[in-house]
Amino acid sequence: EVVFHVVEENSGDDEVQSRSSSSPVNEVAKQLLLYCRAGIGYHLQILPNGSVGGVHRPTPYCWLKVFAVRRGVVGIRGLTSGLYLCMSGQGLAYGEEPFTDNCLFKENVEENHYTTYSSLSHPGNYLAISHRGQLRRGNSVSPNQSCAHFLPRRA
Numbered sequence: 699e700v701v702f703h704v705v706e707e708n709s710g711d712d713e714v715q716s717r718s719s720s721s722p723v724n725e726v727a728k729q730l731l732l733y734c735r736a737g738i739g740y741h742l743q744i745l746p747n748g749s750v751g752g753v754h755r756p757t758p759y760c761w762l763k764v765f766a767v768r769r770g771v772v773g774i775r776g777l778t779s780g781l782y783l784c785m786s787g788q789g790l791a792y793g794e795e796p797f798t799d800n801c802l803f804k805e806n807v808e809e810n811h812y813t814t815y816s817s818l819s820h821p822g823n824y825l826a827i828s829h830r831g832q833l834r835r836g837n838s839v840s841p842n843q844s845c846a847h848f849l850p851r852r853a
Contacts, residue, residue: 734849751833762777803815
């Protein structure tokens with residue numbers, strides 16, 4: 699069983715609470731689209747079969763729930779597919795249930811105001827979409843490449 703540390707957004711002193719749970723999504727979360735600026739621009743989607751990729755026009759599988767596990771660390775779950783975004787040691791992103799350590803991502807806002815997501819379990823592996831909308835291997839990408847830059851959108 700995994701213990702999650704959730705930062706409560708409404709507290710002024712960043713109070714951290716520990717909860718024992720196998721599903722952390724019922725905590726404070728943001729529903730959004732993750733837009734990647736690579737190529738013509740793609741929205742990240744998690745399909746029910748576990749595959750991850752990008753589409754230019756958002757589909758129901760693009761709506762994601764991003765939730766804080768602790769400061770700077772998030773989990774991402776597809777609202778329609780119900781699968782968590784995870785990354786293997788080889789740098790491949792995939793959708794999976796249940797939530798595991800492979801589903802933890804470091805969220806970092808870069809100087810250009812785009813957000814990068816790197817695997818907490820496998821350092822140096824970044825979430826990335828190619829200029830054709832296909833998933834890129836996370837270990838072949840650096841955080842300063844546009845294929846790893848995401849813009850969280852609520853619209």
